Amino acid sequence: MRAIGVTEYGGPDVLRVLDLRAEPLGPGQVRVRVTAAAVNPTDTGIRAGLRSTTGHPADGADVPGMDVAGVVTEIGDGVRDDLTPGTRVMGIVVPSGAHGGYREDLVLPERSATRVPAGASDVEAATLPMNGLTARQALDLMELGPGQVLAVTGAAGAFGGYVIQLAKAHGLTVVADASPSDEALVRDLGADVVVQRGDDVAERIREQYPDGVDGLADGALLDAAALPAVRDGGVVTTVRGYAGDGQRGLRVRPVIVRKYAEDLERLDGLRELVEQGAVTLRVADTYPADRAAEAHHRLEAGGTRGRLVLRFE
Structure with missing residues (x-):
C-alpha cells in the first residue's frame, strides 16, 4: 500500500514514497481509498519531527495528513447506512x-x-474537514451571538476564510485583516470591514471599533499582539496553544481540533453549508502524491491562498 511519509525527520525533501501494510478494519470503522489529501501546516510539523519525543519515527515511519477525500471500499460492523462501499x-x-x-x-x-x-x-472536499472543523470549534468556543463583532486575523488563509464564512452564516459582523492584494478575496468571503494586516492590526481594528471587538480568531498567530483589539472581558481563540496573559478579563481559548475529530454532526453540518453556498472550498493547486516535497516547499514559502492538495492516482 502506497503512502507518503518520512523515516527520518527534516525538511520537505525527506518525504518519500513508502510501501506500508494496510490497516486492519474494526467495528464502527470504514476503509477509504484516498484520492486526495490536503497539505496543512500541521503536516510540516509532523514531517519535521516537532511532535516527536524521541527524534525518530516511533513505528519506523510517520505519515502526515489530516484532511482526506476518497471512496469507501469496506465497512466494519455497525457502520451507519449512508456509508457503503462506493460512497x-x-x-x-x-x-x-x-x-x-x-x-x-x-x-x-x-x-x-x-x-x-x-x-x-x-x-475540493479534501480541503474542508480539518480546516472547517478548526474554524467551527473556534466559533463554538467564543459563543458569540448574532450582531456581535468578530475580528479575524490571517483572514485570507484556509482557517481564516472558513471562520469568516461560518461567522457570517451565524449572523456575526466580521472585521478581517488583509494585504492589499488579498482585500478583494477577503471581502468576497464575507468580511464587513477589512483592515491592513500586520503586527499593528489590533490598532487598525480599534480605529474601526474604538471599544474593541467582542471576539477575535487569531489565524495569523499574533498571540499577545492581537489582544488589544478585543474589549475588556472579550474572547479570543488561538490555533497554536497560546493561552493569553490573564489581563483585562480576556478569555483566551486554544482550539484543539482533535476534540472534534469524531463529531459527525458538525462535520456533516459543514457539508450542508457547502451545498447551500455558504462555505466555499478553495484549492490553490494540486500535486501528484509522489511530489509531496514540492507541495511542502511551496506551503512553507508562504503566500498560498486556499489549500494545496495531493492526488493519489
Missing part, C-alpha cells in the same frame, strides 16, 4: 505514526467521515 466521502484524520492522510488506503472511525458535498470534487 464518496471526506474525512478528518488524527495522525499517529504511519496512520495519516497521505496514504492511499486509510481506515477511519465512521464518525470522522461524511459524504462529499454535492457538486464538489474529491480535491
Whole structure:
C-alpha cells in the first residue's frame, strides 16, 4: 500500500514514497481509498519531527495528513447506512505514526467521515474537514451571538476564510485583516470591514471599533499582539496553544481540533453549508502524491491562498 511519509525527520525533501501494510478494519470503522489529501501546516510539523519525543519515527515511519477525500471500499460492523462501499466521502484524520492522510488506503472511525458535498470534487472536499472543523470549534468556543463583532486575523488563509464564512452564516459582523492584494478575496468571503494586516492590526481594528471587538480568531498567530483589539472581558481563540496573559478579563481559548475529530454532526453540518453556498472550498493547486516535497516547499514559502492538495492516482 502506497503512502507518503518520512523515516527520518527534516525538511520537505525527506518525504518519500513508502510501501506500508494496510490497516486492519474494526467495528464502527470504514476503509477509504484516498484520492486526495490536503497539505496543512500541521503536516510540516509532523514531517519535521516537532511532535516527536524521541527524534525518530516511533513505528519506523510517520505519515502526515489530516484532511482526506476518497471512496469507501469496506465497512466494519455497525457502520451507519449512508456509508457503503462506493460512497464518496471526506474525512478528518488524527495522525499517529504511519496512520495519516497521505496514504492511499486509510481506515477511519465512521464518525470522522461524511459524504462529499454535492457538486464538489474529491480535491475540493479534501480541503474542508480539518480546516472547517478548526474554524467551527473556534466559533463554538467564543459563543458569540448574532450582531456581535468578530475580528479575524490571517483572514485570507484556509482557517481564516472558513471562520469568516461560518461567522457570517451565524449572523456575526466580521472585521478581517488583509494585504492589499488579498482585500478583494477577503471581502468576497464575507468580511464587513477589512483592515491592513500586520503586527499593528489590533490598532487598525480599534480605529474601526474604538471599544474593541467582542471576539477575535487569531489565524495569523499574533498571540499577545492581537489582544488589544478585543474589549475588556472579550474572547479570543488561538490555533497554536497560546493561552493569553490573564489581563483585562480576556478569555483566551486554544482550539484543539482533535476534540472534534469524531463529531459527525458538525462535520456533516459543514457539508450542508457547502451545498447551500455558504462555505466555499478553495484549492490553490494540486500535486501528484509522489511530489509531496514540492507541495511542502511551496506551503512553507508562504503566500498560498486556499489549500494545496495531493492526488493519489
